Structures are given as structure tokens and as C-alpha cells.
Amino acid sequence: MTTTTRAIAAPAPGAALEPTTIERRDLRADDVLIDIAFAGICHSDIHQAREEWGRAIFPMVPGHEIAGMVAAIGEGVTEYRVGDRVGVGCMVDSCGECEHCRADSEQFCVRGNVQTYNGVGFDGENTYGGYSQQIVVKDSFVCRIPDGIGLDVAAPLLCAGITTYSPLRRWGAGPGKKVAVVGLGGLGHIGVKLAAALGAEVTVLSQSLKKQEDGLRLGATEYFATSDESTFKQLRGRFDLILNTVSAPLPVDSYLSLLRPGGAMVNVGAPSEPLSYSAFSLIGGNRVLAGSMIGGIAETQEMLDFCAQHGIGAEIELVTGEQVNTAYERVQNSDVRYRFVIDTATLGG
Ligand code: NAP
Ligand code: ZN
Numbered sequence: 001m002t003t004t005t006r007a008i009a010a011p012a013p014g015a016a017l018e019p020t021t022i023e024r025r026d027l028r029a030d031d032v033l034i035d036i037a038f039a040g041i042c043h044s045d046i047h048q049a050r051e052e053w054g055r056a057i058f059p060m061v062p063g064h065e066i067a068g069m070v071a072a073i074g075e076g077v078t079e080y081r082v083g084d085r086v087g088v089g090c091m092v093d094s095c096g097e098c099e100h101c102r103a104d105s106e107q108f109c110v111r112g113n114v115q116t117y118n119g120v121g122f123d124g125e126n127t128y129g130g131y132s133q134q135i136v137v138k139d140s141f142v143c144r145i146p147d148g149i150g151l152d153v154a155a156p157l158l159c160a161g162i163t164t165y166s167p168l169r170r171w172g173a174g175p176g177k178k179v180a181v182v183g184l185g186g187l188g189h190i191g192v193k194l195a196a197a198l199g200a201e202v203t204v205l206s207q208s209l210k211k212q213e214d215g216l217r218l219g220a221t222e223y224f225a226t227s228d229e230s231t232f233k234q235l236r237g238r239f240d241l242i243l244n245t246v247s248a249p250l251p252v253d254s255y256l257s258l259l260r261p262g263g264a265m266v267n268v269g270a271p272s273e274p275l276s277y278s279a280f281s282l283i284g285g286n287r288v289l290a291g292s293m294i295g296g297i298a299e300t301q302e303m304l305d306f307c308a309q310h311g312i313g314a315e316i317e318l319v320t321g322e323q324v325n326t327a328y329e330r331v332q333n334s335d336v337r338y339r340f341v342i343d344t345a346t347l348g349g
Helices: 043-049 151-158 160-170 186-197 212-218 230-234 252-256 279-283 297-310 321-332
Strands: 003-009 018-024 031-040 066-073 085-088 091-093 134-138 178-182 201-206 222-225 239-244 259-267 288-291 316-319 339-343
Touching: 003 134, 018 134, 031 085, 031 151, 043 321, 066 134, 066 151, 085 151, 091 134, 151 160, 151 186, 151 297, 151 316, 151 339, 160 186, 160 239, 160 297, 178 186, 186 201, 186 212, 186 239, 186 297, 201 212, 212 222, 222 230, 252 259, 252 279, 316 321, 321 339
Parallel strands: 178 201, 178 239, 201 222, 239 259, 259 288, 316 339
Antiparallel strands: 003 018, 031 066, 031 134, 031 339, 066 085
């Protein structure tokens, strides 16, 4: 007998999300049943619910920023107990055997990682995400949320946190390094907090100066509007690292010109349209243009522990299930401060 749980789902590409119920599988030996308390709204949810990244599976219950409490465990689970505070991010399974899984990079599993939603499990069943009241997840894809972080502000860390932490670490954000974060949205605002906590000197590059006060409060020392052309002249050759979190295409050459020789621009933003750049923007200065996809489970746990140590959580606006469609519009219009989080108690039941 499966568990029926309340959820909100997009019935078709671009359709408004509406209340529904879904079934969660019976616990396997290594499964954890989680009572979801909060689910963050990531821009990736919107890209997928609107089928901006190609064909998707409908009905879709989005949500890969999940925080809650363990409600039950399978007979073989030893790491978690009922009542533990836990989170689930973008993946719920991988083969566990390939070189990438063994290197703690499950996101690059050669069989393909199983996405938390809009995916198909190795059992052939469609996956449904966190905009729901309960979820069943294999224990090795569950992370522990340290006591120091509230579940509501922790939820966004499961995607926005790891997606910014991983490249900041990999590309050496730290003391003596000048880091620019492009886009002060969900990913961007956590990127600013993390880069500052890692000891880097942080600059925000936003479309306007509307959020300047917030950017400086979050840990940036400088803040510039990219709509002002003089910004690109003034900051030429300045940064060691540019973290691009923007969900739309950018004029890449202009941003590459802001890098010091040897500097790197890392894209985590995932617009559906292609980005283009001139080879000379890279050649002139040995510059690097890179990408980064979430992070492995071990690194996600490391990030959560780092956030607890440094008092980092997301800046959130709690919404009800009914408000999710409006929240999607606001995210689309860059009107998010800085992550919408669904209080799943409002999904009814
Ligand atoms: P978000 O909250 O909407 O933030 C994106 C920010 O980009 C906006 O707040 C805005 O900041 C800026 N922006 C939006 N449209 C723009 C435009 N046309 N020109 C210039 N700037 C613009 O989105 P998010 O949840 O942080 O996600 C950001 C992107 O990362 C999405 O594409 C998402 O799919 C992707 N993502 C990737 C990964 C990965 O593993 N690589 C993981 C999660 C998400 P300002 O108002 O400050 O300019
Ligand atoms: Zn996400």
C-alpha cells in the first residue's frame, strides 16, 4: 500500500499549478519517508514546468529544495531516525558504481542521475518533487540539516546553496580573491553570502541598483548596475572569478572583459537560449569560461555544515500553495527577495 500525499502540480507545459494528490512508494529497506515542511521555488522549476529546457514529464510536481523531518525509515536505514531534520536536493538516485558516483559526483552518473522530479527512477516510475507533503527517498540521497539552521531558510540551500558553493570552492573563492556574482536572485544572494563567508571580496553585478542595500548587507563590498555602460569600463580586468547566476542569456564578451588574466567566468544560470562569445575574449588573457552543475551529495552535506557554522540561510518569502503561480511570475520578472519557499502545511490535508 502506497502513501497518498497532497501536492501541487503543473498538468501541462506552462499551465498553472493546481492542487492534486500523488502516491509515494512503500519504503524499501534503504528508504526514508520525509514529512516535507518547506520547499523552495528554484528558477529551474519554472524552466521545466514551462518546458523551456525541452520535453518534460507531466503532470509535474516540481521542487528540489526540500526540508523536513524523517517520518519513517526502512528496515536497513542506520543513518537516520524518525524526527531527524533532513533535506533533499536535485537528485534522488544514481547507479552508485560508476567512476563519477564513486568520486562523490553523482550528478555525473554515467547512467544518468535520477532527478527529484521530471525524472524516471531506475524502477521505471516517474519522480515527483517537493511541492508536496511527503516524499520517499533513498537514504544515501538524504542530507542532514544541522540544528543551527531553520528548516525554512535551509530548504533553498539544497539547490541554490550547493550550486553556488561548489564552483566557489572549485575556483578558489577565498581571501585575496575578487569575486563578482551576476544576478541577485535565489542563487545569487546565497552566492554572495557564501563567497563572503569564504573570505573573498564580493561585488554584485545586477541589472539595476534597486537591491544595492540588500547586496551590501548580504556581504558584498561593491554593487554595480549592468544597465550602466560605464560599469564595464570601470571594472575592466578586475575579477578573479565571475559567477553567473542569470536565467537569461548575457553578452558574454562584456563579462569576460571584466576578468583578470587567468580569471574564470563560471555559468550556473541555465537559459534555454544559447550563449555566444568571441574566441579572442578568452585568448586575450588566458581566460576560462566554465559551467557547473549542482554538486555531489557529500559536498552538499559539507555546504550545509559550512552554512550552519557561518549562520547562513536563505532570505525567504514564505508562500502558500495558492500563491505559487504568482510567485512564478514574480521570479520571472526578477521580483524575488530572494527565494520563495512554500509552506507545505498550506497544501491542505
Ligand atoms: P532567479 O531567482 O530568477 O535569479 C536570477 C537573477 O538573474 C534575477 O533575480 C536577476 O537578478 C537576473 N536576471 C534575470 N533575468 C535577467 C536578464 N534578462 N538579464 C540580466 N539579468 C537577469 O533564478 P535562480 O533560481 O537563482 O536560478 C538562476 C538560474 O540558475 C536559472 O537559469 C536556473 O535554472 C539555474 N540553475 C542552475 C543550476 C545548476 O546546477 N547549474 C542549479 C539551479 C539553478 P538582478 O535583478 O539582480 O539582475
Ligand atoms: Zn534548483
